[in-house]
Amino acid sequence: MSTEEQVREFGRVWAAAEERGDTEVLAGLTVEGFRLVGPLGFVLDRDQWLARYRSGALVTEKLDWAEVEVRGFGDTAIAIGVHDQIARHQGTPANGRFRATHVLVREDDHWRLAGIHLSAIGGPPPFAPAGDPR
Numbered sequence: 001m002s003t004e005e006q007v008r009e010f011g012r013v014w015a016a017a018e019e020r021g022d023t024e025v026l027a028g029l030t031v032e033g034f035r036l037v038g039p040l041g042f043v044l045d046r047d048q049w050l051a052r053y054r055s056g057a058l059v060t061e062k063l064d065w066a067e068v069e070v071r072g073f074g075d076t077a078i079a080i081g082v083h084d085q086i087a088r089h090q091g092t093p094a095n096g097r098f099r100a101t102h103v104l105v106r107e108d109d110h111w112r113l114a115g116i117h118l119s120a121i122g123g124p125p126p127f128a129p130a131g132d133p134r
Contacts, residue, residue, distance in 0.1 A: 003070065003072035003077055004070040004072065006111055007068075007070045007072075007102075007104060007111060008070065008079075010029070010111045011065045011079060011081075011102070012065070013025070013029070014026070014113065015063045015064070015065045018060050018063045019060050019061070019062065019063050021053040021058070021060065022053075023050045023053050026049075026050060026053070027046070027050060029112060029113055030046050030049075030112055030113045030114075031046075031105060031107065031112045031113065031114045032046065033045075033046075033114065034049065034113055034114060034115060035114075035115045035116075036049050036115070036116045036117075036118075037115070037116070037118065038118055039096065039098050039118040039119060039120045052089070057089060057090050058088070058089050058094070059087060059088045060085060060086075060087040061086040061087060062085060062087075063083060063084070063085045063087075064082075064083070064084040065081055065082075065083060065100075066081060066082050066084065067082045068080070068082075069081065075105055075106040075107075076103070076104065076105055076106075077103075077104045077105075077106075077111065078101065078102070078103060078104075080099070080100070080101050080102075081099075081100055081102075082099060082100065082121070083096075083097070083098045083100045083118060084096075085097075096120060096121075097120075097121045098118040098119060098120055098121060099118070099119045099120075100117065100118050100119075101116070101117045102116050103115040103116075
């Protein structure tokens with residue numbers, strides 16, 4: 001199986017575990033130094049990321065990982081795609097579509113997440129010239 005196929009399959013397993021709030025599986029899919037950069041710029045380490053599910057503060061009803069482009073660099077892979085989620089954080093809707101970058105490393109012949117960075121998908125900022133997607 002190619003790196004791209006492996007990383008895409010990893011993404012399916014990861015998204016399903018997030019939907020279930022399965023912290024045991026999620027912990028096994030991440031490296032010790034895992035970091036999440038959320039769509040508002042906050043940073044969570046692995047324990048903080050998992051604690052949201054353990055405490056019930058975060059409930060993910062649906063998480064679709066789509067439009068994924070994978071690039072492999074030896075024992076590192078970068079996957080850029082779209083998280084489309086229906087979720088609640090502390091009872092408040094946390095729904096959205098986010099551009100996501102996943103950084104994966106191969107350890108003991110298994111892919112594991114080292115980081116996720118999320119950015120809200122929206123229109124161009126007001127200062128961008130017409131037709132400029134930046």
